[in-house]
Amino acid sequence: DKDEIVIFFLRGNDDLQETKAKNAIGAVELEDVSEEDLEKIGLIPGFIGPFELKVKYIIDEDLKWAKNLICGANEIDYHLIGCDLSNLEAKFADIAAIKKGDRCSKCSGELIFKKGIEVAHIFQLGTRYSSPLEAKFLDKNGKQKPFVMGTYGIGVSRLVAAIIEQNHDEKGCIWPKSVAPFLVDIVVSNIKDVDQIEFAKTLYDNLLNKNVEVVLDDRDERFGFKMRDFELIGFPYAIIIGKTLSDGVVEFVDRKTLQKVKIKKEEIIDLILDKIS
Structure with missing residues (x-):
């Protein structure tokens, strides 16, 4: 319910992923801060860094163990070199947009991009609706608890598009027998x-x-x-x-x-x- 300035730090060749950023700070929406508003709190665009920063900030988790970084010194025309962010009392979070060539944090495999189509989805609703509606059940101890809900849907028209995308040639569609309108x-x-x-x-x-x-x-x-x-x-x-x-x-x-x-x-x-x- 309040406006707050938050600084997000990423590698110079990364872009901020807005949904990740909003989740990291619990925000409903994000807006770019004007240079004028930054200057009001003593920050200089182009020279902002995490050291001795007086406002809330989030650092991309990919930078936590990085060495010899260069970042702003919070002073005009100055940057710091050889920086190590691992000792900062800061919040690290996954806020960078993924890009081709990124490495998996678990197996170090290389990320590749392919076109796809969303043909179905599942949403976890939790108790968002069951609690207000007082939809409850008795657990094994005889206590009332709200139902944990979920919803799912299949896009029939999207399935048709996906099938044709995978089964066609230069002359037209090639329907698989299992889903063909007529055989x-x-x-x-x-x-x-x-x-x-x-x-x-x-x-x-x-x-x-x-x-x-x-x-x-x-x-x-x-x-x-x-x-x-x-x-x-x-x-x-x-x-x-x-x-x-x-x-x-x-x-x-x-x-x-x-x-x-x-x-x-x-x-x-x-x-x-x-x-x-």
Whole structure:
């Protein structure tokens, strides 16, 4: 409930991590101090150091055992050299922003950065809500205690983004079978061909009866347009009903490899069932 000037000391090539800094001093928010306010308490910007400092300050824990440091002398145009901060009666805390190449304090492994996506989260609520609501239970000694609460959530739309990010090529998505909206895309090459349409509809119904998640693309569009949609959307498999149907043959396409295989129309259902099993 009060404003207070706090000085944070870090290595010259480090940046202050604001959330860590707020946690270190129990602050709600941080503001940069103006040069005018610093001068009012006898501090000179650019020459501030931890020795004989009269205001509250925090030192990054990475500096606790560092030797031969250079820091401000709290006097204009002067710095101290060869400094050792380990003997200062100061609070040391982790306040620096991490950066590529930093070393782990436990194993000395090198820190690397990779892009990620938050698909879920867990929050520890503690007794923040149970205490005011007097939500209590009896412990093993028969005493009333507030419930310790937690909450979690999964971002379904984020999961979709994460799945596609890991399963795609230059043509589009490649849905894993376990999460694909449909497993099979039946593509009719020529919807004006009665035989193609009738066989496609029969195949569609038979696959549904086998509990196969299937979509029938009988749009009045060019064949190439429909195949590009198949590649873009990325259903695991496609069955092409085309000119070869007159010879009793259809084409099976694996979206991941884009490999096409001609197969007898009587065998296509067994092939699909084998692929999705």
